[in-house]
Amino acid sequence: MYALLRPLFFSLDPARAHAVAMSSLAPVEHVAPLRAIVRSAFAVRDPRLEVRKMGLVFPNPIGVAAGFDKNGERALALEALGFGHVELGTVTAEAQGPNPPPNLFRLPADKALVNRLGFPNEGAKVVGERVRARKASAGVPIGLSIGKSRSVPLEPLDGALADYVASFEAVRGAADFVVVNVSSPNTKDLRALQAADVAKHLFTELMTRAAGLPLLVKIAPDLADDAVDAICVEADRAGLAGVVATNTTISRAGLATSADDIERIGAGGLSGQPLFPRALAVVKRARQRLGPSACVIGVGGVHGAESALAMLRAGADLVQVYTSFVYEGPMLPRTIARGLSKEMDAEGAKALVDLVATTHGVSHGVHPAASAEA
Numbered sequence: 001m002y003a004l005l006r007p008l009f010f011s012l013d014p015a016r017a018h019a020v021a022m023s024s025l026a027p028v029e030h031v032a033p034l035r036a037i038v039r040s041a042f043a044v045r046d047p048r049l050e051v052r053k054m055g056l057v058f059p060n061p062i063g064v065a066a067g068f069d070k071n072g073e074r075a076l077a078l079e080a081l082g083f084g085h086v087e088l089g090t091v092t093a094e095a096q097g098p099n100p101p102p103n104l105f106r107l108p109a110d111k112a113l114v115n116r117l118g119f120p121n122e123g124a125k126v127v128g129e130r131v132r133a134r135k136a137s138a139g140v141p142i143g144l145s146i147g148k149s150r151s152v153p154l155e156p157l158d159g160a161l162a163d164y165v166a167s168f169e170a171v172r173g174a175a176d177f178v179v180v181n182v183s184s185p186n187t188k189d190l191r192a193l194q195a196a197d198v199a200k201h202l203f204t205e206l207m208t209r210a211a212g213l214p215l216l217v218k219i220a221p222d223l224a225d226d227a228v229d230a231i232c233v234e235a236d237r238a239g240l241a242g243v244v245a246t247n248t249t250i251s252r253a254g255l256a257t258s259a260d261d262i263e264r265i266g267a268g269g270l271s272g273q274p275l276f277p278r279a280l281a282v283v284k285r286a287r288q289r290l291g292p293s294a295c296v297i298g299v300g301g302v303h304g305a306e307s308a309l310a311m312l313r314a315g316a317d318l319v320q321v322y323t324s325f326v327y328e329g330p331m332l333p334r335t336i337a338r339g340l341s342k343e344m345d346a347e348g349a350k351a352l353v354d355l356v357a358t359t360h361g362v363s364h365g366v367h368p369a370a371s372a373e374a
Ligand SMILES: Cc1cc2nc3c(=O)[nH]c(=O)nc-3n(C[C@H](O)[C@H](O)[C@H](O)COP(=O)(O)O)c2cc1C
Pocket: 065, 066, 067, 068, 070, 089, 090, 104, 113, 115, 117, 119, 145, 181, 184, 218, 246, 247, 248, 270, 271, 272, 273, 275, 299, 300, 301, 302, 320, 321, 322, 323, 324
């Protein structure tokens, strides 16, 4: 079905196509009986897919990555499509618009996107209130991603920390977990917050207010391995629940898209399949540094059951998708969930963790990375 609709969507400007997709989900979001119908058609019910982590129960390991639903308007519809969690946002303390258009590009030859949106959102308070009002109807855990307002400089650091704290306070009643985003390439200086000696102040500020609400940090694929290690150490020390790996990359290495097109598109974060090998490596490293109890969410180029399984085998507890959802359409969570179920049938696994562990005969998080699908 989406194979028929995709050319239509792809004939639209990417930002417009996203707006159309969001509008088409509005009836599903707002009409409970319709949601039930969609859920029965799309969602895979297999108790073996359940993941328990951070004190939360995820019906399956496949979530929507941050940025798809920046204003928390379609959490219920996305759950009905079969996602096992939804990460909303990124929101900022101040409402803000997008960077000047064009700010979103498709690279079909690479099944990739480049964006430089820069956290357009209605503000943490408005989004927090919206999500809080709907949360009771959501059958899956809801994450909220918080970032730094564009108008707030990184120096003095106290101002930037206060900005994150304001967002955190605004969303805390709405979220089952909060992700602190220090890794978008589209907000000036944001990634400097990943430096361990800076990140530790941010983590401390937020953790003193967390009162049991799980907090994770989302990191960039462009960090060197020792920087991944360093931020994981700080996250662990501060008592964070885990890490989301990874955000988009500023690298343009190894793309099939022509150099001319890449130059024409310009700056921004690249997402989709080219990101997969690095995201996988960062997940593996984060798991090794954090140990088995932390929550690691793998995101970057996951596009089917095989790549999802590879992420899980590299040490992820949960995976997320964004770009492949755009390319593959609304059946994607179902396709991945069914693929994982079939794999469990074949392996005789009673739970996802058995599938991840039995294949290599070693415990979670220290497997050699499995290969991705072509
Ligand atoms: C258009 C677009 C907007 C995004 N916005 C955000 C965002 O607001 N916050 C965030 O943490 N990540 C954001 N991301 C990054 C995704 O959450 C994800 O980390 C990245 O795209 C890699 O996953 P993918 O290859 O499945 O797309 C965005 C990605 C895209 C394509």
